[in-house]
Amino acid sequence: MxxxxxxxxxxxxxxxxxxxxxxxxxxxxxxxxxxxxxxxxxxxxxxxxxxxxxxxxxxxxxxxxxxxxxxxxxxxxxxxxxxxxxxxxxxxxxxxxxxxxxxxxxxxxxxxxxxxxxxxxxxxxxxxxxxxxxxxxxxxxxxxxxxxxxxxxxxxxxxxxxxxxxxxxxxxxxxxxxxxxxxxxxxxxxxxxxxxxxxxxxxxxLEELYKIPFGKGVIRKSGKDVTIVGISSMLIEALDAASQLEKEGISAEVIDLRTIKPWDIDLVTKSVCKTGRLLVADTGWGCCGVASEIAVVIYENCFKSLKATVERVVLPDVPTPAAYNLENVFYQNSEDIYKRVKKIIN
Incomplete structure (x- = not known):
């Protein structure tokens, strides 16, 4: 295959x-x-x-x-x-x-x-x-x-x-x-x-075995205007979107969670309290999904710091299609992240 x-x-x-x-x-x-x-x-x-x-x-x-x-x-x-x-x-x-x-x-x-x-x-x-x-x-x-x-x-x-x-x-x-x-x-x-x-x-x-602890995310790109959490392949899309936004004077901080259970609540909280805005990009669906869980925790921890609603870039609420033309609509990418960030910035 x-x-x-x-x-x-x-x-x-x-x-x-x-x-x-x-x-x-x-x-x-x-x-x-x-x-x-x-x-x-x-x-x-x-x-x-x-x-x-x-x-x-x-x-x-x-x-x-x-x-x-x-x-x-x-x-x-x-x-x-x-x-x-x-x-x-x-x-x-x-x-x-x-x-x-x-x-x-x-x-x-x-x-x-x-x-x-x-x-x-x-x-x-x-x-x-x-x-x-x-x-x-x-x-x-x-x-x-x-x-x-x-x-x-x-x-x-x-x-x-x-x-x-x-x-x-x-x-x-x-x-x-x-x-x-x-x-x-x-x-x-x-x-x-x-x-x-x-x-x-x-x-x-590294050639030798090494360990990265669970529950410790990392900032892949520092920024001050909006926090973007990219999960798995959506991290690549988030970084591509951040580069596009940078050309328009929008500074995005991009976080890679690395693990989602546990996930690094402190890292995301500190970032959102700084930027005042959050977008979560996940490879899964939105309803009761990873992005939804992250969003509600940030609302609980950063409500007074938020300048806009928390946004999610997730799969549409339909089963995965087979045809390539439908796949291209179904799967989200950097352009979807870019547009959603522009929405919360404006």
Whole structure:
């Protein structure tokens, strides 16, 4: 399928400054693959399971070569039976292993909801800490090849609602390695909700394993007139919009949350109290979504500092279309962010 690999001509280099000039320049997918390999070398309890991880494209390239290096005991393909296999992953985690379970698409996680919501997220709480569930779930969403309503849903809002689950949504090659480093050592279940749109990036990444803490966002661009929170691939759109706004004398501060559960409330609060305006750009829907949660928390914390209503750039409230011409309308981009910022500035 065309969207499972990144063509050489599609690769883009972004300078986020997150590695402080250190490290080699590698691709986003290479960063994930390297992290998995290093984690498996360091800790024999770590193993990979999931649909298609041993295919030629290896879960979008993330798992390429790992079955050959570590054997099928530690990197193996699984049948399309998400409910039972999620239960196996939860049981393995509770028994002292550290499974990393790959789902090609978040849509398939709906079949594993009982195991994730009623079991994995609650065992530590219900056992008063006697049991932990060090489980990492990986899934990729995003437009491409007409993936449509059942193969490209952005469902982070559903999972953000559940106590006991942590959610990472990085954007940069540097951050994905650091957050995976933390996730693989985490004793609670973590969801890595990735986006196909950011797989074409290259950037500086340290060779050794390192960790970025959950709940710590970063300012990608400083500004004084408006705060833009960009989540996952929408960070790229936010930075593009900020560049366009800068040409018109509007200074936008752009924040990358990196994780949405927990998310960096203090960082966003301080920024909005400074700028007086907020726009949240998310890859998901608006109703009861991530952008809505961020908006209400900012209203609670910054109401007296706000100069305009909080705005959201989110998906329209319809299922994901298949046709390319409809996709181009459905998915939001930098132009949508630009127009909405102009609205709240004026």
């Amino acid at each position: 065309p969207w499972t690999t990144v063509k050489e001509e599609d690769k883009r280099v972004y300078e986020y400054g997150d590695s402080q000039g250190k490290g080699r320049k590698i691709g986003y997918i290479e960063s994930i693959n390297e992290t998995l390999r290093q984690a498996m070398l360091r800790d024999k309890r770590v193993f990979l399971m999931g649909q298609g991880i041993n295919d030629a494209v290896g879960m979008f390239g993330m798992t390429n070569g790992l079955m050959e290096e570590f054997g099928e005991d530690r990197a193996f393909d699984t049948p399309i039976a998400e409910t039972g296999l999620a239960g196996i992953a939860v049981g393995a985690a509770m028994s002292g292993r550290h499974p990393i379970y790959f789902h090609n698409r978040p849509d398939f996680l709906m079949l594993a909801m009982d195991q994730l919501v009623n079991h994995a997220s609650k065992y530590a709480y219900m056992s008063a800490g006697q049991y932990s569930v060090p489980l990492l779930i990986c899934a990729v969403t995003g437009k491409g090849w007409g993936s449509a309503a059942q193969h490209s849903q952005a469902l982070q809002g559903l999972f953000m609602h559940i106590p006991g689950l942590k959610i990472m949504m990085p954007t940069t090659p540097y951050d994905v390695k650091g957050l995976l480093g933390s996730a693989i050592e985490e004793q609670n279940p973590v969801m890595f909700l990735d986006h196909r749109r950011i797989h074409n990036q290259e950037g500086a990444v």
